[in-house]
Amino acid sequence: MLSAAQEYSRKNQPRFLAELKDLLRIPSISTLPEHAGDVRRAAEFLVRELQRIGMEHVRLIETAGHPLVYADWLHADGKPTCLCYGHYDVQPPDPLDEWLSPPFEPTERNGNLYARGAVDDKGQMYIHIKALECLMQTYCGKLPINVRLLIEGEEEVGGEGIAEYLRAHPETLTADFALVSDTEMFAPGLPTLCVGLRGMIYTELEVRGAKTDLHSGLYGGAAPNPFQALCWILAQLKNANGHVQIPGFYDDLQAPSAAELAAWKTLPFDEQKFLTEEIGAAALVGEANYSVLERLWARPTLEIHGMPGGFTGAGAKTVIPAKALAKVSMRLAPEMQPQSTFARYKQFVESLCPAGVTVEVRLIHSGDAIVIGTDNPYVAAATEALRAVFDRETVFIRSGGSIPIVGDFERHLKIPTVMMGFGLPDDNLHAPNEKFHIANFYNGIETMIEFFERMGK
Amino acid sequence: MLSAAQEYSRKNQPRFLAELKDLLRIPSISTLPEHAGDVRRAAEFLVRELQRIGMEHVRLIETAGHPLVYADWLHADGKPTCLCYGHYDVQPPDPLDEWLSPPFEPTERNGNLYARGAVDDKGQMYIHIKALECLMQTYCGKLPINVRLLIEGEEEVGGEGIAEYLRAHPETLTADFALVSDTEMFAPGLPTLCVGLRGMIYTELEVRGAKTDLHSGLYGGAAPNPFQALCWILAQLKNANGHVQIPGFYDDLQAPSAAELAAWKTLPFDEQKFLTEEIGAAALVGEANYSVLERLWARPTLEIHGMPGGFTGAGAKTVIPAKALAKVSMRLAPEMQPQSTFARYKQFVESLCPAGVTVEVRLIHSGDAIVIGTDNPYVAAATEALRAVFDRETVFIRSGGSIPIVGDFERHLKIPTVMMGFGLPDDNLHAPNEKFHIANFYNGIETMIEFFERMGK
Numbered sequence: 001m002l003s004a005a006q007e008y009s010r011k012n013q014p015r016f017l018a019e020l021k022d023l024l025r026i027p028s029i030s031t032l033p034e035h036a037g038d039v040r041r042a043a044e045f046l047v048r049e050l051q052r053i054g055m056e057h058v059r060l061i062e063t064a065g066h067p068l069v070y071a072d073w074l075h076a077d078g079k080p081t082c083l084c085y086g087h088y089d090v091q092p093p094d095p096l097d098e099w100l101s102p103p104f105e106p107t108e109r110n111g112n113l114y115a116r117g118a119v120d121d122k123g124q125m126y127i128h129i130k131a132l133e134c135l136m137q138t139y140c141g142k143l144p145i146n147v148r149l150l151i152e153g154e155e156e157v158g159g160e161g162i163a164e165y166l167r168a169h170p171e172t173l174t175a176d177f178a179l180v181s182d183t184e185m186f187a188p189g190l191p192t193l194c195v196g197l198r199g200m201i202y203t204e205l206e207v208r209g210a211k212t213d214l215h216s217g218l219y220g221g222a223a224p225n226p227f228q229a230l231c232w233i234l235a236q237l238k239n240a241n242g243h244v245q246i247p248g249f250y251d252d253l254q255a256p257s258a259a260e261l262a263a264w265k266t267l268p269f270d271e272q273k274f275l276t277e278e279i280g281a282a283a284l285v286g287e288a289n290y291s292v293l294e295r296l297w298a299r300p301t302l303e304i305h306g307m308p309g310g311f312t313g314a315g316a317k318t319v320i321p322a323k324a325l326a327k328v329s330m331r332l333a334p335e336m337q338p339q340s341t342f343a344r345y346k347q348f349v350e351s352l353c354p355a356g357v358t359v360e361v362r363l364i365h366s367g368d369a370i371v372i373g374t375d376n377p378y379v380a381a382a383t384e385a386l387r388a389v390f391d392r393e394t395v396f397i398r399s400g401g402s403i404p405i406v407g408d409f410e411r412h413l414k415i416p417t418v419m420m421g422f423g424l425p426d427d428n429l430h431a432p433n434e435k436f437h438i439a440n441f442y443n444g445i446e447t448m449i450e451f452f453e454r455m456g457k
Numbered sequence: 458m459l460s461a462a463q464e465y466s467r468k469n470q471p472r473f474l475a476e477l478k479d480l481l482r483i484p485s486i487s488t489l490p491e492h493a494g495d496v497r498r499a500a501e502f503l504v505r506e507l508q509r510i511g512m513e514h515v516r517l518i519e520t521a522g523h524p525l526v527y528a529d530w531l532h533a534d535g536k537p538t539c540l541c542y543g544h545y546d547v548q549p550p551d552p553l554d555e556w557l558s559p560p561f562e563p564t565e566r567n568g569n570l571y572a573r574g575a576v577d578d579k580g581q582m583y584i585h586i587k588a589l590e591c592l593m594q595t596y597c598g599k600l601p602i603n604v605r606l607l608i609e610g611e612e613e614v615g616g617e618g619i620a621e622y623l624r625a626h627p628e629t630l631t632a633d634f635a636l637v638s639d640t641e642m643f644a645p646g647l648p649t650l651c652v653g654l655r656g657m658i659y660t661e662l663e664v665r666g667a668k669t670d671l672h673s674g675l676y677g678g679a680a681p682n683p684f685q686a687l688c689w690i691l692a693q694l695k696n697a698n699g700h701v702q703i704p705g706f707y708d709d710l711q712a713p714s715a716a717e718l719a720a721w722k723t724l725p726f727d728e729q730k731f732l733t734e735e736i737g738a739a740a741l742v743g744e745a746n747y748s749v750l751e752r753l754w755a756r757p758t759l760e761i762h763g764m765p766g767g768f769t770g771a772g773a774k775t776v777i778p779a780k781a782l783a784k785v786s787m788r789l790a791p792e793m794q795p796q797s798t799f800a801r802y803k804q805f806v807e808s809l810c811p812a813g814v815t816v817e818v819r820l821i822h823s824g825d826a827i828v829i830g831t832d833n834p835y836v837a838a839a840t841e842a843l844r845a846v847f848d849r850e851t852v853f854i855r856s857g858g859s860i861p862i863v864g865d866f867e868r869h870l871k872i873p874t875v876m877m878g879f880g881l882p883d884d885n886l887h888a889p890n891e892k893f894h895i896a897n898f899y900n901g902i903e904t905m906i907e908f909f910e911r912m913g914k
Contacts, residue, residue, distance in 0.1 A: 280668025
């Protein structure tokens with residue numbers, strides 16, 4: 001049976017979707033300096049929205065980068081306090097020519113809403129806000145529990161601002177648990193809580209050869225080629241079996257428990273379907289002696305994201321570039337430390353640098369891997385709320401992605417996090433044609449209402 | 458003593474330079490489709506100029522790509538006929554931020570003229586036209602020899618159009634020898650004829666993995682990474698000693714004669730200066746068992762020019778790109794054939810392709826290596842003309858660059874080519890801050906007048 005707040009949600013679904021579209025139209029791409037104004041516009045959109053629904057102390061918190069959005073409502077005496085986290089920034093949309101509809105013009109197709117940020121994380125973050133609106137409207141301007149909202153604009157670029165704020169002002173964020181909706185359901189209709197995340201370090205390698213670009217005819221054979229050097233280096237970082245070759249890379253890795261590994265084996269995972277429908281490549285790759293889920297969730301990886309520099313236009317240009325770059329990140333398994341991993345990587349890369357060129361290894365950002373305990377009343381209530389709405393038992397999974405703030409909540413606020421996400425495996429996060437299944441947006445709001453109401457009992 | 462034509466040249470130097478600047482302002486970048494109109498504008502500039510100075514049959518010859526410019530004057534009965542070749546297209550100017558003055562706003566600094574195309578080849582090609590103008594003006598509208606001019610707009614993209622025209626209409630280009638000014642002097646003030654060129658094949662490698670870009674957190678460790686695959690492939694094409702690993706790559710190579718190698722040893726080449734002043738890298742690289750000049754002029758090389766695809770913006774994007782490209786060229790030593798070399802390369806690359814990805818190997822353009830004989834009256838007259846103007850003995854060198862048309866002149870017209878160039882080693886061909894030493898522009902015109910007058914005696 002639906003609660004009054006859930007009834008209110010159902011009646012207002014078209015408006016909620018229209019509002020989300022307005023938010024998605026703002027290209028709040030945090031990594032691109034030319035979009036800094038758009039990032040702030042998205043933050044201001046949320047401020048107006050939180051004021052409108054009745055939250056208190058609504059404000060922007062300035063950081064060295066993009067602002068945080070803060071709001072609270074703390075009048076439910078004796079009830080727990082939830083810290084709702086989300087992010088309003090998005091990944092760049094390129095490659096643009098692979099989008100079927102413009103990334104910042106939200107478009108409905110086949111029950112999905114297509115737009116950059118639809119699921120990561122504007123749509124999921126908006127679930128929290130709409131659940132709070134439904135409760136405010138049906139609880140006479142009150143909420144069943146205490147709530148703080150902290151929404152950042154730098155998640156896609158490492159989240160320095162929020163981490164810094166947490167370190168400096170933990171007392172302004174006291175709460176009993178955190179709530180993050182930035183993960184996915186293991187399968188359509190299968191309620192899912194995420195209890196583990198990989199960490200990451202994002203780096204740049206810059207190789208420099210000659211002082212200027214050179215004609216490859218006049219100098220080829222004697223002048224160093226930075227791209228060749230970079231390829232030699234990158235080829236040696238990972239072997240053909242997907243095993244990272246950096247000395248000591250796996251030293252601190254903590255493998256999942258036997259019970260967790262056993263539970264993963266019971267998940268409805270079809271490796272062939274994963275290959276053909278989600279990835280669409282000739283074959284899966286990686287460490288053959290680990291299952292696919294273990295490779296994705298509990299093993300580190302090293303990936304090359306792009307190699308800027310040199311000639312990238314159409315046709316031919318016969319140049320030996322003066323420099324070459326590579327954007328390289330590593331996902332870290334639990335207990336692998338970003339700083340020591342970066343130090344090992346840097347030393348290894350420098351040891352591989354061939355004659356004639358120099359290499360600079362830069363750390364762009366990093367975050368810890370984390371595993372969350374499940375024996376607390378917040379996870380229990382979340383599990384029940386999911387069962388009530390989806391009518392199925394909840395599964396516990398990990399994600400191969402990284403949400404550095406979850407580790408910071410544990411470290412600085414000493415609170416656990418409930419990671420209740422409503423994305424789907426084929427939602428194209430960080431890729432062209434990102435989408436959010438619209439039914440999951442609505443079900444997410446109802447689940448969140450259920451969760452808040454149960455926590456307030 | 459200066460001839461009347463040379464006197465005319467001296468008096469008109471400021472105007473000649475101003476005209477060259479007008480030509481350099483046209484961004485005739487043949488490889489970029491958006492500049493096709495500019496390429497044609499440059500051709501039309503030359504048509505007007507050739508008509509103005511008194512050449513006959515001046516016209517554009519259309520090709521599948523950019524047009525050829527043709528003109529002739531054939532009334533010097535009993536005198537030899539010279540086929541003057543040049544090109545009016547230029548390389549792209551990027552990286553733009555390394556130019557000290559805009560690439561298409563010619564700027565004088567320190568006795569040099571800085572602009573894209575200043576020396577390669579607009580400035581040098583314009584030497585021919587200005588020499589002809591001086592002769593026309595001082596020989597009562599005649600020339601001391603017969604002249605055809607054929608100027609192309611696709612040299613920087615492989616020269617398909619001119620090669621096709623030569624194959625189809627060799628009878629319209631009958632001549633005794635060809636003249637090309639698209640090479641350099643071995644050192645400032647040292648008159649130089651170039652007698653050998655490397656050939657080349659320019660290729661693209663395209664590696665494809667997943668059907669779309671993927672989130673590196675959610676898929677990293679199981680999804681194939683095309684950049685990783687490309688690095689593995691590229692790393693195996695050349696070893697750390699600069700030796701190309703493609704099976705059979707060196708099979709057809711013809712080494713220079715002992716006499717030619719001995720002559721190269723007498724050239725004023727300072728390896729340390731070459732490293733520090735021209736290249737500016739930490740060290741020279743390449744096959745240590747060959748001299749630097751032999752590596753540049755008579756040994757093949759393989760170079761990576763850029764690796765488009767993936768994320769190349771500022772900051773961080775955590776994507777496993779669906780595809781990765783590499784622009785790779787090889788310079789070929791004499792007797793290495795472009796077609797068989799490409800076939801060997803393609804087969805080797807395909808054999809290196811790792812699991813999970815596919816690779817496509819594309820040939821963009823190619824050209825033969827060539828060695829020119831020196832025992833003909835044209836080279837003899839060129840040598841004397843250079844001595845008369847520069848007052849030093851001429852040296853014979855090769856170039857590591859490629860001018861495919863020279864092989865076509867030999868093959869289809871059965872004529873030798875005189876490669877008399879006035880570039881300098883530090884002219885930054887194909888690189889930012891390309892320049893032409895202005896004194897060499899003027900001396901080039903006087904030398905060319907001397908050469909034509911000697912050939913007409």
